[in-house]
Amino acid sequence: MADRTELLEAALDCLAEGVGLTDHDGSVVLWNRAAENITGFSSGEIAGHSVREMLDSLVVGGAQDWIRQTDAANASGRGSLVRVHHKVGHEVPVMARVLVLRDGLGAQIGSGVVFHPTESIDALPHGELGEDSSIGESQTELEDRLAGMHEDFLNSEIALGVLWVTVDQARGLRRTHGARACEAMLEKVRRTLATGLKPSEEIGRWGDDEFLVLSHERNAPMLAGHAQTLAGLARTTEFRWWGDRVSLTVSIGAAQAEHGEPLGGLLERAQNAMLKSVHAGGNHITAAQGRPVCLPS
Numbered sequence: 001m002a003d004r005t006e007l008l009e010a011a012l013d014c015l016a017e018g019v020g021l022t023d024h025d026g027s028v029v030l031w032n033r034a035a036e037n038i039t040g041f042s043s044g045e046i047a048g049h050s051v052r053e054m055l056d057s058l059v060v061g062g063a064q065d066w067i068r069q070t071d072a073a074n075a076s077g078r079g080s081l082v083r084v085h086h087k088v089g090h091e092v093p094v095m096a097r098v099l100v101l102r103d104g105l106g107a108q109i110g111s112g113v114v115f116h117p118t119e120s121i122d123a124l125p126h127g128e129l130g131e132d133s134s135i136g137e138s139q140t141e142l143e144d145r146l147a148g149m150h151e152d153f154l155n156s157e158i159a160l161g162v163l164w165v166t167v168d169q170a171r172g173l174r175r176t177h178g179a180r181a182c183e184a185m186l187e188k189v190r191r192t193l194a195t196g197l198k199p200s201e202e203i204g205r206w207g208d209d210e211f212l213v214l215s216h217e218r219n220a221p222m223l224a225g226h227a228q229t230l231a232g233l234a235r236t237t238e239f240r241w242w243g244d245r246v247s248l249t250v251s252i253g254a255a256q257a258e259h260g261e262p263l264g265g266l267l268e269r270a271q272n273a274m275l276k277s278v279h280a281g282g283n284h285i286t287a288a289q290g291r292p293v294c295l296p297s
Contacts, residue, residue, distance in 0.1 A: 018094070018115035021101070022051045024108065038094065038115050040087025055113065058084050060091055061155075081150055081263050084115065093147060095262060142204035142212060149214055150263045160257040161223035163213035163230070164270040165193070168249045168282035170209035173241075181241045182209070189248060192237045196230050210274075220256040224287045227252045231285055251277035255288035 009030065012019050018035030022028050028051050031043040039058060046054060056062050060083040083091045099112040146162075153160040167189055174182035190211060194203055197213065206212035213230070217223040234250040253273025257266050269288035277284035 020046065020051065020113045022111050024110055026051050026111070028054060035115060038092055039084055051111065051113065060085060081147065081154065093151075095264065139205055139207075142202070142206065145202060146212070146214055147263060150257065150266070153257050159216050159218045161215040161217045162255050162257075162266055162270045163215065163223070163227050164206070164253040164274040165211040165213060165230070166209060166251050166274055166278060167234075168251055168278070169246055173246060174209070177241055177244070184241065185239045185246065185248070188239055189234060189237055189250070192233050193230050196233045217256070220254070220287055223254045223256050224285060227254045227285045231283070249283035251282050252285050253277060253288065254285065
């Protein structure tokens, strides 16, 4: 019969995430198959090395600042976006975090590091995609652009803001008039919102009925003001389908990137703010961690 160690190793080798485990002294004792694939370094090459020294050589730019930011006492659930040196020379973007491992009495017995490749679209919060959705590829392209902008923010402090936009009438229109009508309406809203964007900004679909706007507004109040401008543009959009006229409004969640915050955390705050706007009755702007602001009708 397999012992517990063999079972643990077999289970970890089934994961898509790279996982490294250390003993109480900080030496790597387990390096699963996904970690080997992500980094190019085999378990035999990593085992026995100090995890801090190992991470400092693997993470582009060194891992000391990243480790301090993601210590278990302060780590967010999703970790931080970092780039890892692959053995053959290229760099691999991953969401990474450090964990403290404790026994049943709460005493620390080791630690772990988890690498989640950012190519997986499920690594970050997204809008819902229907089974027949055709926007998956464009959403992936937007995710790649967002990851690059977030990295620029972390490395160069170039401001980054996210507006999570949902069209209040989308689900009802999809239900009453069908998918073709809803897609035509959403494309009209996208074009309208695009006219209000600044040259460095981007907009793209983020789920069947939602959009994401990537902005370089310098602070949260400016981002919220920009969201109000876009919401006003949306209200000027009139959609007609076979003689039926639909007045449109949007609900927006605005989140400004913060130092030490992983990309997943930024998107989660924007999504939660958008949902607050929806629950407040629609046609609202909510700044992340702020109160909904009712727009004039």
